[in-house]
Amino acid sequence: DVKVTQSSRYLVKRTGEKVFLECVQDMDHENMFWYRQDPGLGLRLIYFSYDVKMKEKGDIPEGYSVSREKKERFSLILESASTNQTSMYLCASSTGTGKAQPQHFGDGTRLSIL
């Protein structure tokens, strides 16, 4: 089974801090994704990557950056955390072979910015 592991289940940080969220997948997937999930808004794509060192903006990239130095690891960075970035963050991966591939999710990091 595909396993997507997010480094922390819960994280509390202060406004202005630089925050790193880490995600690792063990299935050699080409594609990796970062979403945030908020009540009433659903899952919204922040950034995705279809190869090492490649990244593309999703629907809400402002205030975030990403890093993919190795195929199995995709990091989300909050450059200067703000309270409106308090949310559940979900990482996902999928194979790049063919279209319509399902995404495999981690269990999320619930981030609180105080």
Added chain:
Amino acid sequence: SQKIEQNSEALNIQEGKTATLTCNYTNYSPAYLQWYRQDPGRGPVFLLLIRENEKEKRKERLKVTFDTTLKQSLFHITASQPADSATYLCALDLTGTASKLTFGTGTRLQVTL
């Protein structure tokens, strides 16, 4: 703009009945549609994928239909069980590249005894 609509109100259903969840979309003709299940505090889990040229797809007690004319997918759970209680999300590929998905907000299903 693209819009995916799922009923935001929870669906309450008695055990043994068939649950039917709806996913409507506008302004797009997706090549396929996916359904996911999400339990509280967990990430979504993939359930089924249906392509535009498929009218219906089944997997055990699950059935998905895809009507590209109505721009609607229906997700059915037959003989529902309390363990089926969860939030169900539909997702569409709006770009056709890199399996990038846009998710609906989900419908919460509660199956009671």
